Amino acid sequence: MKPEILRSVAGLRERVAAWRRDGLSVGMVPTMGALHAGHLALVAAAQEQNDRVIVTLFVNPAQFGPSEDLASYPRAEASDREKLATLGVDVLFAPPGSEIYPPGFDTKIVVGGPAAGLETDFRPHFFSGVATVVAKLLLAGPPDRAYFGEKDFQQLLVVKQLARDLNIPTEIVGCPTVREPDGLALSSRNAYLSTEERMRAPVLYATLQETARGLRSSGSPSAVLEAARRRIADAGFAIDYLDLRLADNLAPVGEITEIPMRLLVAARLGRTRLIDNIAV
Amino acid sequence: MKPEILRSVAGLRERVAAWRRDGLSVGMVPTMGALHAGHLALVAAAQEQNDRVIVTLFVNPAQFGPSEDLASYPRAEASDREKLATLGVDVLFAPPGSEIYPPGFDTKIVVGGPAAGLETDFRPHFFSGVATVVAKLLLAGPPDRAYFGEKDFQQLLVVKQLARDLNIPTEIVGCPTVREPDGLALSSRNAYLSTEERMRAPVLYATLQETARGLRSSGSPSAVLEAARRRIADAGFAIDYLDLRLADNLAPVGEITEIPMRLLVAARLGRTRLIDNIAV
Numbered sequence: 304m305k306p307e308i309l310r311s312v313a314g315l316r317e318r319v320a321a322w323r324r325d326g327l328s329v330g331m332v333p334t335m336g337a338l339h340a341g342h343l344a345l346v347a348a349a350q351e352q353n354d355r356v357i358v359t360l361f362v363n364p365a366q367f368g369p370s371e372d373l374a375s376y377p378r379a380e381a382s383d384r385e386k387l388a389t390l391g392v393d394v395l396f397a398p399p400g401s402e403i404y405p406p407g408f409d410t411k412i413v414v415g416g417p418a419a420g421l422e423t424d425f426r427p428h429f430f431s432g433v434a435t436v437v438a439k440l441l442l443a444g445p446p447d448r449a450y451f452g453e454k455d456f457q458q459l460l461v462v463k464q465l466a467r468d469l470n471i472p473t474e475i476v477g478c479p480t481v482r483e484p485d486g487l488a489l490s491s492r493n494a495y496l497s498t499e500e501r502m503r504a505p506v507l508y509a510t511l512q513e514t515a516r517g518l519r520s521s522g523s524p525s526a527v528l529e530a531a532r533r534r535i536a537d538a539g540f541a542i543d544y545l546d547l548r549l550a551d552n553l554a555p556v557g558e559i560t561e562i563p564m565r566l567l568v569a570a571r572l573g574r575t576r577l578i579d580n581i582a583v
Numbered sequence: 584m585k586p587e588i589l590r591s592v593a594g595l596r597e598r599v600a601a602w603r604r605d606g607l608s609v610g611m612v613p614t615m616g617a618l619h620a621g622h623l624a625l626v627a628a629a630q631e632q633n634d635r636v637i638v639t640l641f642v643n644p645a646q647f648g649p650s651e652d653l654a655s656y657p658r659a660e661a662s663d664r665e666k667l668a669t670l671g672v673d674v675l676f677a678p679p680g681s682e683i684y685p686p687g688f689d690t691k692i693v694v695g696g697p698a699a700g701l702e703t704d705f706r707p708h709f710f711s712g713v714a715t716v717v718a719k720l721l722l723a724g725p726p727d728r729a730y731f732g733e734k735d736f737q738q739l740l741v742v743k744q745l746a747r748d749l750n751i752p753t754e755i756v757g758c759p760t761v762r763e764p765d766g767l768a769l770s771s772r773n774a775y776l777s778t779e780e781r782m783r784a785p786v787l788y789a790t791l792q793e794t795a796r797g798l799r800s801s802g803s804p805s806a807v808l809e810a811a812r813r814r815i816a817d818a819g820f821a822i823d824y825l826d827l828r829l830a831d832n833l834a835p836v837g838e839i840t841e842i843p844m845r846l847l848v849a850a851r852l853g854r855t856r857l858i859d860n861i862a863v
Contacts, residue, residue, distance in 0.1 A: 312750055407832070409696040410714075410748035415689030434690075435749075442722075442750040468690035469715075470592055470722040552687070 306358070306387045306395040312443040315357070315396050319444045327354035331446035331473070333437060336360040336397075337377035337491035338386050341481040345450040346390055348478050352448060358387055359440050360397040365404070365411075366432030377491050396443070403439060411435050414468070417460035417553040421567055422578075425543045433458055434465045441466070441473045449473050454480040454488045456565060456580040460553060480579070482508065488579045495575040504572060506538040511566055511581040518547065518566070518583050524556070540570035540577075547583065586638070586667045586675040592723040595637070595676050599724045607634035611726035611753070613717060616640040616677075617657035617771035618666050621761040625730040626670055628758050632728060638667055639720050640677040645684070645691075646712030657771050676723070683719060691715050694748070697740035697833040701847055702858075705823045713738055714745045721746070721753045729753050734760040734768045736845060736860040740833060760859070762788065768859045775855040784852060786818040791846055791861040798827065798846070798863050804836070820850035820857075827863065 309315050322329055330353030332345045342358075349356045360383060367373035380397060387395055411431050418430040441449055449466075451459045463475045481489045486508035487501075496504060514531040521527050524547060532545050547556050550563035567580040589595050602609055610629030614622050622638075629636045640663060647653035660677060667675055691711050698710040721729055729746075731739045743755045761769045766788035767781075776784060794811040801807050804827060812825050827836050830843035847860040 316752065407696060407744075408748050410692065410694045410745060412749075413691050413693060416687060439748075439750045442752065464687075465690060468688050468719075469692075470719045472596065472722065 304388070306384065306392045308384070309394055309396050310398050311402055312398070312439075315394070315443050318394060319357075319446070322355050328448075329353055329355050329357065329444060329446040331357045331359060331441065331444055331449045333359045333361075333440050333449060333451070335362045335376065335491065336383050337379050337494070338383045339481075339489045339491065339493075341452050341454060341489035343386065343390065344481050345452060345478050346387070346392060348476065349448065349450050350390070350392075352476070353446075355393045357394040357396055357444065357446065358392050360395060361403060361436065361440070363403070363432060363436040364400065365435060366426075366429050368426055368428055371426070372492075372495075375495075377494050396440075403436065412438055412465065412469075414461050414465050416464045417457060418464075419553070420555075421544055421546065421548070421553065422457050422569065425569065430458070430461050434461060437462050438465060438469065438471065441471050445471065445473050447474065448476050450476050450478055452480060453477050454490065454579065456567060457553060486512075488577075490577065492575055492577070495573075497573065500572045500575065503538050504577065507535065507540070507568060507570060507577055507579050508581075510534050511568060511579060515566055515581050515583045518564075535568070535570055540572050543569040543571065543576070545570070550582065584668070586664065586672045588664070589674055589676050590678050591682055592678070592719075595674070595723050598674060599637075599726070602635050608728075609633055609635050609637065609724060609726040611637045611639060611721065611724055611729045613639045613641075613720050613729060613731070615642045615656065615771065616663050617659050617774070618663045619761075619769045619771065619773075621732050621734060621769035623666065623670065624761050625732060625758050626667070626672060628756065629728065629730050630670070630672075632756070633726075635673045637674040637676055637724065637726065638672050640675060641683060641716065641720070643683070643712060643716040644680065645715060646706075646709050648706055648708055651706070652772075652775075655775075657774050676720075683716065692718055692745065692749075694741050694745050696744045697737060698744075699833070700835075701824055701826065701828070701833065702737050702849065705849065710738070710741050714741060717742050718745060718749065718751065721751050725751065725753050727754065728756050730756050730758055732760060733757050734770065734859065736847060737833060740831075766792075768857075770857065772855055772857070775853075777853065780852045780855065783818050784857065786815060787820070787848060787850065787857055787859050788861075790814050791848060791859055795846055795861050795863045798844075815848070815850055820852050823849040823851065823856070825850070830862065 330349030412434040413431050414434045459477045466475050485505040487504045510531050517527040545568040547566050550565040564583040566583050569578040610633030612625045692714040694714045739757045746755050765785040767784045790811050797807040825848040827846050830845040844863040846863050849858040
């Protein structure tokens with residue numbers, strides 16, 4: 304019965320090798336579980352482009368800081384499994400911690416480029432933790448393609464740089480953010496929001512949309528960005544950052560030109576940290 | 584005519600994929616060129632255990648410190664090619680620098696464990712440079728097996744840890760050090776030695792042998808090691824380190840027991856830095 308549950312790298316490698324011998328292409332969707340419609344859209348994209356699909360489920364301790372929400376991060380393997388069964392996913396790779404970080408494990412991957420600034424200013428261990436575990440998960444296949452959501456836009460660019468820089472033989476595919484009807488980007492962390500916070504949360508995306516429009520028409524990006532920060536703060540958020548960057552590599556923007564840019568925000572509402580972003 | 588010369592990752596990947604489709608196993612021997620009998624022994628081991636063999640030739644800037652010998656490191660691609668032709672090596676992968684470190688490249692791999700101390704105390708960038716380029720070369724295949732000499736014993740353990748920690752699907756095989764008749768370990772850097780230095784160089788290995796015997800019979804390892812350092816210094820070397828470590832992970836040795844240990848030395852003779860090691 305699908306999905307087949309695998310818990311060891313050796314088992315996953317054997318399964319992928321068998322698929323390869325049969326000439327089948329393989330897609331992978333790395334997740335930390337607590338699957339929502341955003342994850343399921345990644346799965347759908349993977350199924351469309353590949354003969355076989357692996358979803359990985361691993362809450363990666365290395366990408367949480369000491370004061371972050373590792374212990375409380377939502378875990379729901381049984382219901383995740385049911386969702387993947389409904390979609391007909393072939394394999395769920397859900398290794399125990401000791402399979403990813405066995406005794407003596409002591410290697411980390413540090414990506415520069417798009418990892419500079421933004422999330423890194425607030426979560427200094429984050430991208431090294433992500434890069435190391437993503438490299439491990441990809442190399443345990445490796446799949447032909449792996450799918451990441453644009454909701455974590457900086458992470459998507461970091462993973463693309465990782466794969467390119469290390470010759471990892473997997474194409475990294477970014478997929479559009481899936482949103483609630485009121486605009487809130489889907490995130491496993493939305494479960495932390497109180498009813499009252501949930502009602503205020505959509506202001507984040509509404510402000511991004513308004514700001515993107517304002518940036519296209521205004522000659523003074525810094526004033527438009529300042530107004531956006533004010534609106535979000537007025538709604539009760541504590542802002543980590545709201546910034547405009549080059550979409551290709553997240554380098555700071557000199558002056559508004561025709562090249563693609565990205566507006567990115569991270570802000571805390573109560574104990575919940577939300578991130579979002581939009582093309583400009 | 585063999586070896587086929589490949590200069591791009593894409594070309595190498597295609598060649599390896601074609602071999603795999605034919606059910607052939609693949610060995611890789613990563614080198615910085617200026618091939619000597621030590622390299623050729625690695626090639627012979629690779630040929631014995633695999634259907635096809637790739638030798639890589641890349642003088643890796645990332646593993647040289649700013650004051651080290653990158654510019655003067657011996658380069659001899661034409662004669663390397665002839666040697667590999669004689670042995671019937673299938674592919675020589677000799678990429679230009681821009682293929683390994685293209686514009687925008689910005690990722691490094693940091694291995695802990697056996698990388699701590701010894702070489703790292705004197706060449707702090709060395710193992711990160713080695714780990715990053717070895718990961719790239721392996722992942723450009725990947726081969727079933729890759730071959731490294733025990734002459735660089737700490738490097739061999741670092742590469743093993745790298746492959747294990749990142750799930751790189753390549754078995755790392757260590758091969759015994761090849762020596763001149765007078766005991767000097769073969770190294771491309773031996774070419775730097777003057778005639779007079781070359782005559783004194785064998786004292787390094789002679790001292791390692793004598794010290795290994797002394798350690799087996801003596802109750803005072805620190806006195807035996809101190810005598811060894813004195814003998815090498817008396818021969819005109821400037822010692823970087825001479826130390827006894829656990830053979831498995833290069834952790835410091837508490838007391839002499841039955842577990843395998845390794846005696847490692849690095850010392851400079853004039854402008855030439857030599858390293859060697861021996862099982863204890």
